[in-house]
Amino acid sequence: MRPNVKKNHKQGFTLTETLATVLIMSLVTMAIATGITVVRSTFQKIQDKANGQVLLSTTITNLTDSFGYAKSVQSGNVDNPIYLDETNHWVRITQTKDGIAKEYYTEVSRSDTKTVLEKSHVELLVSKSAAAGLVNTFTNYRYDFSKGKFTMNGLAIYGKEDVKIGEDGKVTAKDIPKASLSSHIISSVADSLPGETKLEVQ
DSSP, rough: OOOOOOOOOOOOOOHHHHHHHHHHHHHHHHHHHHHHHHHHHHHHHHHHHHHHHHHHHHHHHHHHHHHTTEEEEEEESSOOOOEEESSSSSEEEEETTEEEEEEEEEEEEEEEEEEEEEEEEEESHHHHHHHTEEEOOOOOEETTTTTEEEEEEEEEEEEEEGGEEEEEEEEEEEOSSSSEEEEEEEEOOEEEEEGGGGEOOO
C-alpha cells in the first residue's frame, strides 16, 4: 500500500517569469520618464517663446515711448546717440548684462559749442526680464534727421544662458533668440541740437 502523500497545489513564479516581469516594468517606467522629460522640455520651449514675444513687445513699446518724445538728439551721424527726453534728461539707450537700459546724464558745464555731461545712473527698461530668465538685447540705433525717425536694429530676446554680454555691451549669442525683430523704425519730434552743439561725456 502507498503512503498517503499530500500534494502541494500552490504554484509560484519561476525565476525566468520574475526577471521578465521586472524587465518589462523597467522598460515601461523608462518610457514614461522619457515621455515626461520630452513633454516638459517642449512645454518649456513654448513658454519661453511666448514670454520672449511678450518681452519683445514690451521692449518695443518702451522704446517707442522713449524715442517718440525725444526733444533733441546729439548732432552728427553716430550710433547710439544721446538724446533729450520729455523730462529734460539726457539719455542714451545701452546694453547691460541684465538687458536694454536707459543711461542718464547730467550737465556739468555748457558753452556755445559744447555741453559736457556726466553719467549718473542706469535704469532698466524692463526690470522683470532678469527675473523671467530672459534678457532683451539690441545691436545699435541711429537717428535720421532728414526723416525725423529713430531706427532700432537687432532687437532680440534670449534666455540668459543662451547669450554672453561683454562689458562693452557686445552681444554674443550661443543659441537662436526666443523672439527677434531685425529693425524697428520710430517716428520722433526730435531735432538736431541748437547750433550743432556737441555733447561730450566725462
